[in-house]
Amino acid sequence: MIYIATGFADFDIKLSSEIENSKVIFYRDFLRQTDDYSAVVISTFFDRHTDSEEDRKEFINLLFSLRCRDKRVVLLVDEDDREILAIALALGIYDIVMYPAEVSDVINRIKNPATFSSVKILFERLKVFEHAGFKDVLKSEDTSKERFEIKAEKEFAKQSNMEDIEEEAGEKKAAGESTFIQTDCEEDIKRVLAGMLRFLGARKIPSDIYEMLILLEDLIADTYRK
Missing domain, CATH: 3.40.50.2300 (Response regulator)
Incomplete structure (x- = not known):
């Protein structure tokens, strides 16, 4: 009613x-x-x-x-x-x-x-x-918007930087140069790759990450061929 x-x-x-x-x-x-x-x-x-x-x-x-x-x-x-x-x-x-x-x-x-x-x-x-x-509500809303915009700018800059690194790596690889994108976790990556290589039967483990990846690719291909 x-x-x-x-x-x-x-x-x-x-x-x-x-x-x-x-x-x-x-x-x-x-x-x-x-x-x-x-x-x-x-x-x-x-x-x-x-x-x-x-x-x-x-x-x-x-x-x-x-x-x-x-x-x-x-x-x-x-x-x-x-x-x-x-x-x-x-x-x-x-x-x-x-x-x-x-x-x-x-x-x-x-x-x-x-x-x-x-x-x-x-x-x-x-x-x-x-x-x-509720005076602070509007301020909080503006602050949140500002934080979001700053975060978006950082993400865009980070993405652009990664694209530049990948492009540079591609150019070096095409030129026959050994390259790898360095990170703060390089040693951890090496340990993981070394473990995978040993599991696949590798006798000699390279020290360069790029060489380790190439060897890993070859060993996986050999495994499938068998």
């Missing part, structure tokens, strides 16, 4: 006629007294008798009560009403329709719930992060 409570009778009736399983209501206590609905379309003008601060506080309390019961709220609000917008966002109300609203705008929002990314610009414009004590 979707309750409709914008405070504009004609608008509510027309909207209700376009939405299945919906009902127009006229006072805020009804939303507190019943629990047979999953969503409500509400506006800042709903059940508002005056423009007093008391009425405004009551509306904010109503929004809080709805979210405490996990009700989905589609909120119609004036774009300049920064206080209500900031409070709504802090309560996790992202389905926001700005005045002047059309019935089609509300229907579209009901069918296509807003995501955090779609209201992120409002969070930033209203500085909700700062008010809620």
Whole structure:
């Protein structure tokens, strides 16, 4: 069930006629007294008798009560009403329709719930992060992005360097020169290769890694030929 409570009778009736399983209501206590609905379309003008601060506080309390019961709220609000917008966002109300609203705008929002990314610009414009004590969240996001970019640059430089080494090795090999890409694990590689060569029956183990690889290739080929 979707309750409709914008405070504009004609608008509510027309909207209700376009939405299945919906009902127009006229006072805020009804939303507190019943629990047979999953969503409500509400506006800042709903059940508002005056423009007093008391009425405004009551509306904010109503929004809080709805979210405490996990009700989905589609909120119609004036774009300049920064206080209500900031409070709504802090309560996790992202389905926001700005005045002047059309019935089609509300229907579209009901069918296509807003995501955090779609209201992120409002969070930033209203500085909700700062008010809620999340000032460091944005800094952390920027720092993470910077770290990612630095890491990507290092990986690119490393890849480019490896390509240059491989190209140089290929040129030396084509020229008949003995070469091998040196690493910090050279001795470990030699030990592994020596063990493989002995297993394959090699009597003399070369000291040069490149020669060891050539001998290994020959021994494997001989094994398959047998």
